[in-house]
Amino acid sequence: xxxxxxxxxxxxxxxxxxxxxxxxxxxxxxxxxxxxxxxxxxxxxxxxxxxxxxxxxxxxxxxxxxxxxxxxxxxxxxxxxxxxxxxxxxxxxxxxxxxxxxxxxxxxxxxxxxxxxxxxxxxxxxxxxxxxxxxxxxxxxxxxxxxxxxxxxxxxxxxxxxxxxxxxxxxxxxxxxxxxxxxxxxxxxxxxxxxxxxxxxxxxxxxxxxxxxxxxxxxxxxxxxxxxxxxxxxxxxxxxxxxxxxxxxxxxxxxxxxxxxxxxxxxxxx
Numbered sequence: 654x655x656x657x658x659x660x661x662x663x664x665x666x667x668x669x670x671x672x673x674x675x676x677x678x679x680x681x682x683x684x685x686x687x688x689x690x691x692x693x694x695x696x697x698x699x700x701x702x703x704x705x706x707x708x709x710x711x712x713x714x715x716x717x718x719x720x721x722x723x724x725x726x727x728x729x730x731x732x733x734x735x736x737x738x739x740x741x742x743x744x745x746x747x748x749x750x751x752x753x754x755x756x757x758x759x760x761x762x763x764x765x766x767x768x769x770x771x772x773x774x775x776x777x778x779x780x781x782x783x784x785x786x787x788x789x790x791x792x793x794x795x796x797x798x799x800x801x802x803x804x805x806x807x808x809x810x811x812x813x814x815x816x817x818x819x820x821x822x823x824x825x826x827x828x829x830x831x832x833x834x835x836x837x838x839x840x841x842x843x844x845x846x847x848x849x850x851x852x853x854x855x856x857x858x859x860x861x862x863x864x865x866x867x868x869x870x871x872x873x874x875x876x877x878x879x880x881x882x883x884x885x886x887x888x889x890x891x892x893x894x895x896x897x898x899x900x901x902x903x904x905x906x907x908x909x910x911x912x913x914x915x916x917x918x919x920x921x922x923x
Contacts, residue, residue, distance in 0.1 A: 740767065754816050786834040794901040808857075809886065827871050836848075847920070860884050890908070
């Protein structure tokens with residue numbers, strides 16, 4: 654295991670993942686490997702209304718799913734302390750991902766992804782261990798942001814691999830699940846999403862929906878399109894979430910013009 658605070662994280666490539674690297678070239682013929690803006694064009698920032706009355710997230714808005722056991726042993730919870738780890742993908746994680754969030758033709762090789770575990774606060778006041786998969790180059794930055802969110806007790810309802818939802822982005826959003834890597838196109842296009850490169854995260858997506866003139870995604874998030882509410886896990890301009898991601902050079906979809914993807918953060922260089 655490679656702990657995030659350690660300086661000796663291995664960059665060795667596992668032989669078991671060689672098929673992933675070979676498939677990267679094939680992606681060029683399937684679709685463009687240059688991700689576009691994720692479901693919207695980059696814009697000038699807009700400022701939502703200020704928060705007013707507190708609200709809670711109704712359980713009826715969530716999708717019930719049966720989740721499988723985690724793969725690597727979860728971190729031990731230490732009360733009031735943030736812990737994290739960064740690992741290469743092991744056989745169990747690969748078994749969950751291959752054929753689900755990663756398939757032949759994906760533009761990003763498995764051996765360049767990392768399995769990250771972090772502790773986080775939950776809306777009920779508790780703590781939990783969450784997991785996500787990201788590009789190895791951004792893994793330590795992501796851990797640093799989640800450490801900041803832990804320090805201010807920002808609640809995250811669910812932090813599981815999208816594979817636990819059949820790699821179905823809609824199901825993951827409906828369950829208010831925070832996720833990162835998913836080898837998929839930008840909706841309605843043949844252009845790779847930044848999620849396909851492990852450089853995008855959707856955070857508390859039910860209460861931070863993607864709002865456009867044509868609709869709201871997920872549809873169950875329509876109750877949270879009004880950003881004047883105070884809802885646990887809601888993201889607002891200038892808060893610890895947007896500030897933390899800005900510090901590591903990640904853009905927020907909530908500032909897009911023409912459609913605000915309040916759940917979405919990504920890094921578009923590299």
